[in-house]
Amino acid sequence: MSRFIAEPPYTHGQTARTGVLLVNLGTPDQADAPSLRRYLKEFLSDDRVVEVPKPVWWLILNAIILNVRPKKSAEKYATVWTDEGSPLRVHTERQTRLLRGWMVAEGQPDIEVRHAMRYGAPSIADVLQQMKAEGFTRILAVPMYPQGASSTTGSVVDELARALLRWRNLPELRYVRAFAGDRSYIDALAASVREHWQKNGRADKLVMSFHGVPHFHLMKGDPYHCECHRTGRLLAEALGLGKEDYLVTFQSRFGRARWLEPYTQPTLEKLADGGLKSVDVMCPGFVADCLETLEEIAVENRDAFIAHGGQRFSYIPCLNERPDWIAALGGLVRRELGHWWDEAGQPQPERALQAQRARDMGAAR
Numbered sequence: 001m002s003r004f005i006a007e008p009p010y011t012h013g014q015t016a017r018t019g020v021l022l023v024n025l026g027t028p029d030q031a032d033a034p035s036l037r038r039y040l041k042e043f044l045s046d047d048r049v050v051e052v053p054k055p056v057w058w059l060i061l062n063a064i065i066l067n068v069r070p071k072k073s074a075e076k077y078a079t080v081w082t083d084e085g086s087p088l089r090v091h092t093e094r095q096t097r098l099l100r101g102w103m104v105a106e107g108q109p110d111i112e113v114r115h116a117m118r119y120g121a122p123s124i125a126d127v128l129q130q131m132k133a134e135g136f137t138r139i140l141a142v143p144m145y146p147q148g149a150s151s152t153t154g155s156v157v158d159e160l161a162r163a164l165l166r167w168r169n170l171p172e173l174r175y176v177r178a179f180a181g182d183r184s185y186i187d188a189l190a191a192s193v194r195e196h197w198q199k200n201g202r203a204d205k206l207v208m209s210f211h212g213v214p215h216f217h218l219m220k221g222d223p224y225h226c227e228c229h230r231t232g233r234l235l236a237e238a239l240g241l242g243k244e245d246y247l248v249t250f251q252s253r254f255g256r257a258r259w260l261e262p263y264t265q266p267t268l269e270k271l272a273d274g275g276l277k278s279v280d281v282m283c284p285g286f287v288a289d290c291l292e293t294l295e296e297i298a299v300e301n302r303d304a305f306i307a308h309g310g311q312r313f314s315y316i317p318c319l320n321e322r323p324d325w326i327a328a329l330g331g332l333v334r335r336e337l338g339h340w341w342d343e344a345g346q347p348q349p350e351r352a353l354q355a356q357r358a359r360d361m362g363a364a365r
């Protein structure tokens with residue numbers, strides 16, 4: 001028996017068909033303990049996420065964490081769940097549809113857009129199989145993490161490679177490594193802050209909270225910490241902020257080991273203790289609102305700030321479906337697709353521009 005899958009026979013002259021695959025983290029199917037158990041088991045069994053020797057970790061995970069955490073996490077998820085499901089899923093599906101619309105509007109209707117989740121459904125392997133069945137020969141994967149990390153981007157790339165392990169007729173594959181300093185992404189973040197200030201007034205300080213990772217990842221060469229600070233610095237510049245006007249912090253610590261510092265919640269408490277009355281908090285590392293932003297930041301951390309004497313805590317939502325963010329994502333995709341040259345020897349964006357010009361001239365005639 002061969003471990004390779006059976007596929008339709010290869011036909012000569014197969015034309016290139018390009019698909020963009022947005023990949024986000026994933027989320028449980030329901031806000032209940034069994035769904036969380038399944039989700040957390042897959043997530044926390046990934047050795048990119050938890051770098052503890054397998055036998056030791058397997059015991060801790062199965063004997064303790066998967067018995068305690070699912071119920072507690074499910075209760076938290078229930079507080080952010082919507083009629084359409086988990087916020088992370090809802091936003092990811094909308095972003096997928098909007099990006100496809102953007103490609104069509106920008107003169108590249110031949111570029112399809114799909115999404116997959118690293119954990120849970122729809123899985124990367126299933127979506128790649130589906131895309132193969134539909135004749136896609138080129139796939140551009142976009143991990144929806146602006147700041148690259150081993151535990152997120154690395155894991156997505158692992159899974160893409162694992163999914164292709166059994167294929168005979170491979171697609172061309174590219175992936176976006178990170179976009180922490182992408183001009184349009186930074187500009188979209190800055191615009192979201194300015195709009196928030198216009199509507200709600202400006203607080204004494206802006207806290208940019210990023211998801212944390214264990215501190216030793218940084219010491220072993222993980223780019224994540226630097227990329228978070230890069231985004232923070234560029235965003236502050238775009239907003240004209242001085243060093244005293246903003247802070248970069250790290251949230252969602254898991255377990256007792258040292259994670260990236262400063263930690264978000266203790267920082268907010270210290271600020272309130274020191275007499276700071278108002279704070280704006282945003283999470284530039286998440287492109288879609290999710291449990292970690294809507295519950296941990298906007299509820300738990302707000303309560304902590306107020307309990308320590310703060311008076312006004314204002315949460316600035318993630319980019320979600322903002323048109324300037326969808327356009328930023330589109331620009332990023334178009335730039336990446338430009339690395340694939342078409343049969344005429346021209347990068348695809350160039351071809352799209354020519355098509356647009358031809359249409360404009362047609363309209364002008």
Ligand SMILES: C=CC1=C(C)c2cc3[nH]c(cc4nc(cc5[nH]c(cc1n2)c(C)c5CCC(=O)O)C(CCC(=O)O)=C4C)c(C)c3C=C
Binds near residue numbers: 028
């Ligand atoms: C255990 C270690 C974890 C690492 C390392 C980690 C890195 C990491 N995570 C995100 C983005 C998200 N994480 C989310 C939830 C979440 N994260 C962990 C653990 C680690 N994350 C857990 C156990 C959970 C589940 C929720 C819980 O039980 O607390 C989410 C939200 C998903 C949702 O459904 O809303 C996101 C998004 C990044 C970007 C990152 C490293 C850079």
Ligand SMILES: [Fe+2]
Binds near residue numbers: 252
């Ligand atoms: Fe996480």
Ligand SMILES: [Fe+2]
Binds near residue numbers: 252291292296
């Ligand atoms: Fe959390």
